[in-house]
Amino acid sequence: MSNTLTPILSRNWDRPDSFTLEGYRATGGYGALRKAVTMEPDALVDLVKASGLRGRGGAGFPTGMKWGFLPKDNPNPRYLVVNADESEPGTCKDIPLMLANPHELIEGVAISAYAIKCSQAFIYVRGEVLHVIRRLRHAVAEAYEAGLLGKDILGSGFDLEVVVHSGAGAYICGEETALLDSLEGYRGQPRLKPPFPAVAGLYASPTVVNNVESIASVPSIVDNGADWFTSMGTEKSAGFGFFSLSGHVTRPGQYEAPLGITLRELLDMAGGVRAGHSLKFWTPGGSSTPIFTDEHLDTPLDFESVGAAGSMLGTRALQIFDETTCVVRAVGRWIAFYAHESCGKCTPCREGNFWMVQVLDRLENGEGTEADLDKLLDICDNLLGRAFCALGDGAASPVMSSIKYFRQEYIDHVERGGCPFDHAKSTVWGGGA
Structure with missing residues (x-):
């Protein structure tokens, strides 16, 4: 595995206007949407399946397969819900993505909704991040004004309404069915499954719930193709993703790299553990994953390898703790x-x-x-x-x-x-x- 970074979702974060429609379009933004609306929806689903994109919210379930679970004979409307209720200790990738590049997510929402034949989408955002909510709502308004959301998008006959919904600070609403209950106005508590959201989700209708990073990855797949995406990562964990390094590391931050990279490689790029100290333990996927120690430095950070080593890749929130930590x-x-x-x-x-x-x-x-x-x-x-x-x-x-x-x-x-x-x-x- 090469230690080369793959700045794709983060490639324009250093632009001062990266969060604006003008800045996003200047770097090719919404070109994937123009391409997508000329395709058959089922062909888009097949493309995402072929890419091997797996959910970036923690569970790693194949995204295209989840889309394919929607029943074809259900007369109820379909819904797309983006889980942006990022609250896991150590997890900090979706919030900077929405802050720096909200239009990447909005374009992904439009393409994904078109693919699953849905005309209503919701983005459920963690309520504490008011600055992100404001920026996301402004970006949605820009997209409506430019004809990229709303009625007859890009003259394709495709209609899509997008609502940015602010949560109320409940970590449990990161669980998809609790999120759906919250969206419906109820107290956020998990539902009994089955039925799964694909069959009876929001308002008892077929619903797809995907993480921010999962949806934001869709435009690049449409632009570049499934083979391009599978050329990165590993055989069963294709593509790229954010690895969020925090704690006792010299240069904490977001490192966008192929799945399968190791912590040793990431630490080399991040300047290592803080000066004068050594690694004691770390989390591969946030605080809800079994911890690793320095013996796991060379474990490939993909779903299969991390699972075989006794933990979970989760949200790739790598919290680093040195020997001073109890x-x-x-x-x-x-x-x-x-x-x-x-x-x-x-x-x-x-x-x-x-x-x-x-x-x-x-x-x-x-x-x-x-x-x-x-x-x-x-x-x-x-x-x-x-x-x-x-x-x-x-x-x-x-x-x-x-x-x-x-x-x-x-x-x-x-x-x-x-x-x-x-x-x-x-x-x-x-x-x-």
Whole structure:
């Protein structure tokens, strides 16, 4: 795997006018839409299937296959919903994409809606990022004025209405069915599946829910073809994606590269772990994925390789922690987040995360026992695969993996009567020294 970056979605982020319609068009923007509306919708679906594009929101489900699940005999209208409720700790790719290049997403929405024969699309944005919401709404207004949204787009006879919807700050609304409930005006809580959104989603109608990066990748595939996309990445994880490096790294930021690149290669480009320190542990896909250590530096960052190594690629949010970081403290902060953000619908998640916070606090403060490690693993066993949605599985992941790799560090907290680390030296949630 080459360490060459592939600036495609981020190629124009250094332009001062990258977020405007004029700036986007100056670099070829909306050319893919002009091409798409001359094609048959089913041909576009087949093109995305052939590209091997997999969902960039975490699960990695094939995008074209998801589009193909929409029932052909359902008389209800079809909907496209873009999941822009980016709230996972460490995940920070969709928000800068929408801020720097909102028209890339809007063009992707128009092409995707045309492909699935839908005339109404929603972009559900995390409510806290007001600056992004304003920019996205301005870009949508520009597209309407230019005839790129609305009635008879580019004289093709294709109509599309796009609504930018602001969420209310609930992490659980990143789960697709909770997002749909929120869009309908209900409290955001996961639905029982089946039926899946493709059959009965928004307003009980066939619905496609895709991540921002997934949809924003569609115009480049239409422009350049499936073979171009599959020439990057690996056989089963094709294409490119953002790798978001944060934490104890010299140059944190977005690195757009082919899937299959390794953390060692990314760190080489990012200047390595901060000066004078060494890598201790890291997350391959945000805080809800099992942690890795320095022994995984050369694991290819694609869906299959990361899974085979015992974690998940997720959103490619690579949080880097050096040897000054207390793993018990870091995991405790993550679980406190999940306990706070649990919707409370199911007992395993509601109770399990609450009690894990109590146990982890005891351990960090030197008031726990070695038996508390078994208690944590027992709680995780009752969470994993038993919660109503993936939040429970995500919360269990860092706990189980941290005990697997750093059991002695947990025991040290017990034997020494408190945390042996100087937290002032860690700056664990910072981006440097």
